[in-house]
Amino acid sequence: MADNTPDAADQAALFSGSPQYEFFAQAKHLLPVTSITPAAVPFDFPAGPPELLPNTFEFEGETRNVHALLGATHTSALLVLRQGRVCFEQYWLTGGREVQWISMSVAKSIVSMLVGIALGDGRIRSLADPISQYAPELEGSAYAGVRIKDVLQMSSGVRWNEDYSDHSAEISRLSEASGPGGSVDQFMQGLQREREPGTLCVYKSADTQALAMLVAGATGKSLTDYLQEKLYTPLGMESEGHWLTDGHGRELAYAGLLMTARDYAKFGELYRNGGVWQGRQIVPEDYVRDSVRADAPHVQPGGPIVADHVFGPGYGFQWWLPAGEGSDYSAIGVYNQFIYVDPARETVIVKLSANPAYGTSTREADNRDLENIAALQAISRR
DSSP: OOOOOSOGGGTTTTTTTOOOHHHHHHHHHHSOEEEEOOOSSOOOOOBOOOOOOOSEEEETTEEEEHHHHHHHTTOOEEEEEETTEEEEEEEOTTOOTTOOEEOTTHHHHHHHHHHHHHHHTTSSOOTTSBGGGTOGGGTTSTTTTOBHHHHHTTOSOBOOOOOTTOTTSHHHHHHHHTSTTOOHHHHHHTOOBOSOTTSOOBOOHHHHHHHHHHHHHHHSSOHHHHHIIIIITTTTOOSOEEEEBOTTSOBOTTTOEEEOHHHHHHHHHHHHTTTEETTEEOSOHHHHHHHTSOOSGGGSTTOOEETTEEOSSEESSSOEEOSSSOOOEEEEETTTEEEEEEGGGTEEEEEEOOOTTTTSSSOHHHHOHHHHHHHHHHHHTO
8 A cells, every 4th residue: 555755855745645646756866766678569558448537436435526526636547458458547636658657566466576576487486485585785774584575465563654654663764764864774774573473464665575575586687687678578568667766776565666557557467367367377376366355354444554554445455455355455555556457347446646635644534545445446436
């Protein structure tokens, strides 16, 4: 769900109620990045029957207006795929088909895909292995000996507070380490263990950063290069992408991917099809299945903790699982970024936003994560 943008210099402006859509569309020009090359043969989603959005949706016992929510959350892009065809696509504010918008924590779900690919390639032997076995920088840290699976499920046991309005919280310290001259690797090495791993799901951006260190250590490649080879080129990404980095060139895995709405949608479509793209198995099918189910009590809906409160959805391998009987799931980032997948209705929806109230408190009334999920479900079920 949530995370922080990576530059400490922008910390004061973020989560203050000020508009962010200019920054989110221009981050590649303002912060250090790596570059990811478009595919030589880009894939273009075909057009499907045009759809109108539903006017209303139900949330907390009330009927609310879809278009009012889109406006209030400063939506820049909304893309709806049905059976892999574009049925709705619209851009506002600083959005556009060519705009590389910041992922925020949507990147977490993509890092999870790379873990699954490395597992399928035999670079990672088992999710039961300790993450420090592959990431030597984590030896002697709070992550030493922690199972990879527990880190995937945000259950590492590392002490953490993801409250964006608290400048003394660990997430703010991670933001500072992500800025000019900072080192996220050094920050990770200084974290402390709080509880037994695998017992409580506490949302923490550091767990995703640890997974990035795992991928780099297991494959011998940077996160950028592995993404290029295993996902960006095979999925036929049409636009250049970028990954924000710290002062030492380490990718900010927890928040810093920059891509277009259509290219983000390809990740959702890949997962909707069980890890298969154009007849080729990209992410192992069993990993995809395990990624989007809550297989233990502490990751069931009502179990995960974000900042100072229980967050309603359950948690898979860096994917959020809405409460209820459906099979839908979502990558979620702060300021209301979503890659929403509803396999039962063969639907993928991308929403890129800059909700100005986000992070000014931990209240749903400001952050509107659950309200957005309800709206996306209404669009999918139309």
